Amino acid sequence: MVKIIFMPLLFTIGSFANNFESDCLKCHKQSAIPMDMIYKRYLLEFSSHEDMKRAMVNFLKNPTKQKSMLPKGLLMGMSIKEKSNLSDKQLEDRIDEYLKIYDIKKRIVPGRPTI
Amino acid sequence: MQVAERKSLYRFIGVYIVSTMLLVIVAVSFYYHHEMSNIENRQKDTMDGWSKEFVNELKSAHQNAGDEVEYPTNKRFESAIYDNKRKLIYATFKAPKLLKNDEMFWVSGDKSYFITKVSPHFLGTTFLMIKSNIDMAPIDKLQKQIIYFFIASFLIIILASYLLGRLFMRPLRDAYSVLDDFIKDTTHELNTPIHTILSNIELIEDTPKSKEIQTSFDRIEIASKTLNGIYKDLVFLKLQQDMVVTSKYIDIGKNIYERIEYFKLSIKSKRLNLTTNIANDVKCKIDKHHFARMFDNLLSNAIKYNNLDGNITIICTDDMLLIENDGIGISEKNLKYAMDRFKRFDKSVGGFGIGLSVVSKIVKMYGFDISISSVINKTTKVEIKW
Numbered sequence: 001m002v003k004i005i006f007m008p009l010l011f012t013i014g015s016f017a018n019n020f021e022s023d024c025l026k027c028h029k030q031s032a033i034p035m036d037m038i039y040k041r042y043l044l045e046f047s048s049h050e051d052m053k054r055a056m057v058n059f060l061k062n063p064t065k066q067k068s069m070l071p072k073g074l075l076m077g078m079s080i081k082e083k084s085n086l087s088d089k090q091l092e093d094r095i096d097e098y099l100k101i102y103d104i105k106k107r108i109v110p111g112r113p114t115i
Numbered sequence: 116m117q118v119a120e121r122k123s124l125y126r127f128i129g130v131y132i133v134s135t136m137l138l139v140i141v142a143v144s145f146y147y148h149h150e151m152s153n154i155e156n157r158q159k160d161t162m163d164g165w166s167k168e169f170v171n172e173l174k175s176a177h178q179n180a181g182d183e184v185e186y187p188t189n190k191r192f193e194s195a196i197y198d199n200k201r202k203l204i205y206a207t208f209k210a211p212k213l214l215k216n217d218e219m220f221w222v223s224g225d226k227s228y229f230i231t232k233v234s235p236h237f238l239g240t241t242f243l244m245i246k247s248n249i250d251m252a253p254i255d256k257l258q259k260q261i262i263y264f265f266i267a268s269f270l271i272i273i274l275a276s277y278l279l280g281r282l283f284m285r286p287l288r289d290a291y292s293v294l295d296d297f298i299k300d301t302t303h304e305l306n307t308p309i310h311t312i313l314s315n316i317e318l319i320e321d322t323p324k325s326k327e328i329q330t331s332f333d334r335i336e337i338a339s340k341t342l343n344g345i346y347k348d349l350v351f352l353k354l355q356q357d358m359v360v361t362s363k364y365i366d367i368g369k370n371i372y373e374r375i376e377y378f379k380l381s382i383k384s385k386r387l388n389l390t391t392n393i394a395n396d397v398k399c400k401i402d403k404h405h406f407a408r409m410f411d412n413l414l415s416n417a418i419k420y421n422n423l424d425g426n427i428t429i430i431c432t433d434d435m436l437l438i439e440n441d442g443i444g445i446s447e448k449n450l451k452y453a454m455d456r457f458k459r460f461d462k463s464v465g466g467f468g469i470g471l472s473v474v475s476k477i478v479k480m481y482g483f484d485i486s487i488s489s490v491i492n493k494t495t496k497v498e499i500k501w
Contacts (some may be wrong), residue, residue: 043238044237104184112185
């Protein structure tokens with residue numbers, strides 16, 4: 001099951017790798033903040049991809065500690081990232097790619113019944 | 116029990132049962148809806164509890180989410196999660212892609228559905244829908260209770276209506292009883308004077324009399340015979356249980372002519388034209404006195420309710436007797452009451468209105484058929500088939 005999910009995920013990542021890797025992952029890998037954790041925090045707060053995207057664009061264009069979805073403790077030891085240099089279109093495309101890669105709907109599998 | 120009394124009792128019982136059952140149905144309907152609402156509320160509370168437990172499981176799944184996310188499943192219910200745009204994220208059953216319901220709880224067929232809002236949005240969930248089989252046990256129990264209650268209340272209502280009806284009918288029964296006792300007593304008291312008059316009439320019948328005296332004598336004889344007819348009817352109605360019935364084949368023609376002879380003075384006094392067409396040797400198994408009562412009443416009515424110079428036709432075949440007159444007639448509306456005792460449509464002529472009632476009783480006693488047809492002021496036909 002893990003392979004079935006994971007292989008297409010790698011393929012998807014690979015196909016968008018150029019832009020997404022250079023524009024996003026490059027820094028995120030260095031800062032050691034997992035992209036999946038960010039997705040989960042946005043999901044927990046905004047529920048739908050539409051609202052998550054709106055919030056991400058808003059943050060990346062004008063990042064503040066108030067808008068950040070990182071845990072307060074983590075934020076205290078870190079400086080806030082700089083404004084994105086990407087155009088609105090590029091920014092939206094990268095976020096779309098990101099949401100597509102980590103889409104929760106694609107990752108859900110039925111668990112074993114508890115009762 | 117008299118027919119009228121029985122009719123009144125049945126009507127009372129009918130009205131009582133229908134009205135009381137309607138009341139019971141309304142009360143039971145309220146109770147049923149109230150209980151169903153309680154059952155639904157209990158189901159809702161149960162599902163509310165399940166949804167709270169499930170949100171915790173969603174939370175755990177969210178926190179442990181890796182490359183794949185194990186969606187919590189449960190044998191007690193099925194579930195579906197929706198985002199804040201009401202779009203389906205995941206479901207363990209065939210749930211709608213877009214959530215349109217605004218209700219929190221509803222029932223469809225044998226399934227119940229419960230929706231709750233979730234925040235924070237574990238796995239992106241804003242709306243959690245739970246689907247479960249309805250617990251039919253309390254509903255079955257309630258329906259059984261209602262059926263037993265209906266049966267029990269119906270039986271009690273029938274018993275109560277009968278007892279109340281009897282109580283309700285008592286004054287009427289007492290009034291009937293007084294009337295019956297009066298008629299019985301009067302009948303006994305009439306016996307001696309009527310027979311004294313008739314015996315003495317026979318004694319002096321052949322004695323030479325002047326024309327005026329003869330006319331008066333004839334009137335006395337007609338009146339006495341009429342009185343005797345009434346007396347015999349009353350005896351039949353009130354004392355029939357004491358009478359010895361001897362049913363044997365009798366010569367109907369002979370008996371008809373005997374009775375016509377008995378009524379000849381009455382026919383003559385009204386100048387009626389009597390036509391007879393009686394087949395030879397017609398036999399019928401009936402008590403002679405009963406036939407006389409039946410025929411006397413029909414002929415007496417044909418005379419009484421006829422016009423002066425009117426016509427009476429008597430036809431008798433092997434299986435039928437028809438008496439027709441062209442007198443005042445009976446309206447269509449009154450025809451159905453013609454057989455009722457004490458029913459008289461023309462009170463200008465004598466009698467108690469018991470004649471046709473006597474005929475009806477004799478007809479029923481022997482299993483004959485009677486039919487009456489009439490046209491006002493034209494004709495009345497009474498036909499008896501045996």
